[in-house]
Amino acid sequence: MRGNSSTSRALNRRLLLKLLRDRGPISRAEMALITGLSPAAVTFVVAELMDEALVVEREAIAGATGRRPVPVDINYDAHLAVGFKLNRHSIDCVLTDLATTPLALMEAEVADTSPEAVIEVIAATIPRLLAQSGRSQSAVMGLGVSIPGEIDASNGICLQSPRFGWQNLAFASLVAERVDVPVWIDDDVNAFAVAQKLFGAGRQHRNFAALAIGAGIGCSLVINGEIYHGSRGAAGKMGHSISVPDGYLCECGRHGCLMAHAAEPFMLDEWQRRIGKPVTRAEFVGAVAAGREPAISILKDAGSRIGRHLAEVVNLFDPEIIVVGGEAVEFGEALLAPIRKTMEEFVFFARPELLPDWVPSSWARGAAALATQSIFDFERSPSS
Ligand SMILES: [Zn+2]
Structure with missing residues (x-):
């Protein structure tokens, strides 16, 4: 999604997805009106997003004056993300849709805080979460891990985490190699803030x-x-x-x-x-x-x-x-x-x-939001 040729397309996608996230289902004509994009540009971007199952047409509400325009909505349910919040002795795990609504929750024990042990628990938990939600056949669009510490989020590196004794660890690519899914990492409070920004009080x-x-x-x-x-x-x-x-x-x-x-x-x-x-x-x-x-x-x-x-x-x-x-x-x-x-x-x-604004699943949902925010923010690329 980087580079000049795709920049305006990426911006238009982000603009429309953000609009739908903020406003809920609206018609193509309303999208054009609110964003100032041409109706043709809106139609083009919506068609592209529908191809990727990122948006979906909802039922038009019939009015007295005849046919109403078809509302377009984000297809929250069609994509799954997983979030892992690392604690000292356990990992909070969640499977969510694009709106970070939990579909399955689990607390996994970790024997030790070595990266290898943590990655094995993460890898083993993904199929369990999918099975628990009855979606064993579904693909996962991304995985977020939140770690208390100083994190270089854009390069997927844990600079240091005193709680885990980690330093300069390319954790995102280590996880991505093991699970073959795009991976994002960030500090756990930053991840909580991301979820708040996307779908919370923020x-x-x-x-x-x-x-x-x-x-x-x-x-x-x-x-x-x-x-x-x-x-x-x-x-x-x-x-x-x-x-x-x-x-x-x-x-x-x-x-x-x-x-x-x-x-x-x-x-x-x-x-x-x-x-x-x-x-x-x-x-x-x-x-x-x-x-x-x-x-x-x-x-x-x-x-x-x-x-x-x-x-x-x-x-x-x-x-x-x-x-x-x-x-x-x-x-x-x-x-x-x-x-x-x-x-x-x-x-x-x-x-x-x-x-x-807090429920016990908020930490893990924040971690999942690190992955789902990539849908709403195309500048961010994962480690894979
Ligand atoms: Zn201190």
Whole structure:
């Protein structure tokens, strides 16, 4: 899709697919009217997209005045993507359609975090997901893997992932060689932001931040409709801002990072320190739901700390909204209210809305969105 001869065609395809994604089914005449493309150009591009089963004609609604124009829609169901979100001891796996709607979900165990072990689990899971969704005969259009770390997404290289001990690993091409499907990789919070941009709360926004609070903390930025990766794949690493000089040890090897003082593992450790006995996450969730101390104070402190750093992001970047995801969203307003309050206390001017948008499958769906976004963004090429 690169090169001058195909550039305008690619742009027209992207323009019409984006329009259909935003508006839902509309007629060719309306597409021409809204985009300013000629009716002939719209007809040509739609015919091409229909050949590839990317769009489909829907039933025209008959009106009193006779035949209505036939609406065209994205053929979400005709293409399948798979997403894998890598965790330390498991992989969240999902099979989705083009709208990143989950068709099959699975959590796969990994014996160790070596690339080889992870790739074997990925390869073995694809046929299981297809079977679970009753579509064993279907092809997969692409595969996305989200990895916590610094990722060169355009070249498919994991520059470093302290959680997995990976460095300068051409992970996308290693996976593509094994599974023979185009592969995209990115940081897990970036992947969450991609899904938010395509089909989530960020859909109507050109500039927004996607804050994730789970095993770590990240704040990805979407600027002018694109994920901002930075020059070294290290943008959005709010969780590694030093929050407490000489504080707790972070997984990155430094002391006092925000995530070491406010991510979920910190909350559980802190609760255990204060009540003086071993605890489980479920017990902590129960204590939060019941409004018990010291669980509520721990969330208040963590939230205030996050809000303070988030205010810096807002001052530098002025996002339209901040979408919040990650496992800790489950703690609800006990965590979100102090984030909001402190952020508003520390920002200079802008007060963007904080919008939680999270379900447990959001991580894996974000990974799948790395593949489906290639349909909506033809500049991006996979490793294959
Ligand atoms: Zn760190």
